[in-house]
Amino acid sequence: MHDIRAIRENPEAFDRDLERRGLSPLSAELIALDDARKGAVSAAQAAQERRNALSKEIGAAKKAKDEARAAELMAEVARLKEEAPGLDAAQAQAAKVLDERLAAIPNRPKADVPLGADEHGNVEYRRFDSSRERLAQGRQHFELGEATGLMDFEAAAKLSGSRFVVLKGQLARLERALGQFMLDLHTGEHGYLEVAPPILVRDEAMFGTAQLPKFEDDQFFAGNTLEIERGVADALKYLNSLDPVDSNGGSISKALEENEQRGVREIVLKYNRRWLVPTAEVPLTNLVRENILAEDELPLRFTALTPCFRAEAGAAGRDTRGMLRQHQFNKVELVSITAPEKSAEEHERMLACAEAVLQKLDLTYRVMTLCTGDMGFASQKTYDIEVWVPGQQTYREISSCSVCGEFQARRMNARYRAKEGRGVGFVHTLNGSGVAVGRALIAVMENYQNPDGSVTIPSVLQPYMGGLNRIEGPNT
Structure with a gap:
């Protein structure tokens, strides 16, 4: 959500930022809507002030025993009283129109975000190469999983339709192991507080993190x-x-x-x-909604492992085979709440926490800085971590880490009281995948596959697998 006062103070800068996101100038329209809101507020206030003044005049007229004048004034008060609901409604409607327009505009990108129209404008930030030799070729995860009988898309389709999967036996345990490993890492080494949140949330929570109203069709x-x-x-x-x-x-x-x-x-x-949560970002970020935090409490760092649900409304025909794009999947989420001057530093820290998952799994990946045309609606700046998947011979996104500034905080009315009497301001919010469990399963299966169709278990996961070091393939 944008601050109309900031737009009024520097409309040219606001329009320049929107232009970087491929949008036309909007400041003039927004200022006109705010003028209409101010006009409605002024009209209601003027009417109330007139009623207050008339009350005094009525008292004076009655004291002077000028009944005719008192009656005339009382008639005007009655008329103003009748008009008051309409003026209040006009004021509320003008505010609603402005708020809805502001809520539909994406966040302003940071100055260092690369300019671009789509994913082709993203810029590599850094990369990590596995200590193991990169596979020149390999089978895709669904080929490996279906061959063992432990990954069943047909049974899932009978239960729920397309874009679902049933995992069984050792693959089900491997997915569970990945999630537990990530939670233990983020809570034990990175200082995040584990939270078990509801996965059904109200409209207000979805609005707060900007899934509503723009992305209603994807929920x-x-x-x-x-x-x-x-x-x-x-x-x-x-x-x-x-x-x-x-x-x-x-x-x-x-x-x-x-x-x-x-x-x-x-x-x-x-x-x-x-709403079924599309990501634990929604309940975790909304933990601070309508609160005023003390600056000493910040930063707050939350993590959760939850199912996530997405309609994938804009993904028709994309990644229809396998687990890359599912309606239901598990993900470990990271959320930070910070003071404004600390959010850039926290963004780099969050990215490093997500990278640590892949480094400990010894998976090759790269970090991309998303360009202005590929960023999410609420983001000021986003890093995507893309893991190497040999079955497709390409990198695929496994985590996005975004800093949102005060954009979500304004929608949630989440504030903090600064030290040394500097007043109350909006917190900054950040979110990132730490990481998507299903995609981590894909990456492990494809990168640790063996010629016989078996999959070696990464050493950091073996304690979570009861010491098992290998998922047997169909030819073993």
Whole structure:
């Protein structure tokens, strides 16, 4: 969420930043909307001030026994009182229009973010080469998994449709081992606090981290059927209790009951739904919503291993084979809450924490600085970690680490009280994958595969596998 005051102070800089993200100038439109909001506020305030002044005049007129004047003034007060709800509604509507427009605009990129239209404009930041020889070729993870019978896409499709998988036996345990290893690393060595958050969240939480409203089509939500039906029944009962009649003498509530129950149901559903989290970033970041923290409490560092759910609405036809792009997957998330002057440093630290996972797994990877056209909506700057997958002979994203500045904090009203009486300001938020468990499983399977179809277990994972050092292949 953007600060309209900052836009007013330097509209040219705001428009330049939007231009770097491929957007047209918007400052003039936003300032005009803010002028309309200010005008509505002024009109409501002027009306209230006039009512206050009239009350004094009425008292004076009555004291002077000028009944005619008092009656005239009281009539004006009555008129202003009748107009007050309309002025309040206009004020609220003007604020809503401005807020909705501001909420639809992506974050401003940092000055050092490379300019580019898409992923081709990303710039390599650094890389890490495994101590093992890179495979010149190899089978893809789904070929290895299906050959052992431990990765079953057909069974998953019968249960849930496409973009799901059933893992069994040693592969299921390997995925669990990866998640536990990452949590132990981030809590034991990197100082993150483990959190077990809800994975069903309200609209307000999704808005706070900017998944809503822009990315609603990419989310899954759930609603309790009994709760919804009760809500619909209560809504219809209330409407029927009003029992107004239309211009033809018919019952409006009856017409609504017959023809518009679907609309009532949609409204009730909206207020009874919960969203399945697309990432633990949502509940972890919202832990500080509507709070004022002490600067001494910062930074806060949270981590969680949760299932994540994404509709992949914009990914039709992409990565349809295998586990690269699933509707449900597990991920270890990292979230930091910092004071503004510490967020850039924290961004580098978070990146190093995510890299440590791949270094300990001895996987080849590279870090890319995303360009302005490839960054996420809420991000000021993003690093992607891309791991080498020999089955595809390419690098694939396994983690994104982003600094969001105060963009999310404004949406959540998350603030901190600075030391030495410097007042209250918005915190900065950061998030990163530490890392995606399913993609780590892919990387381990493909990089540690053997000619016989077996997979060697990386040494750091063997304690989590009960000492097992190898998942047997079909030819062993």
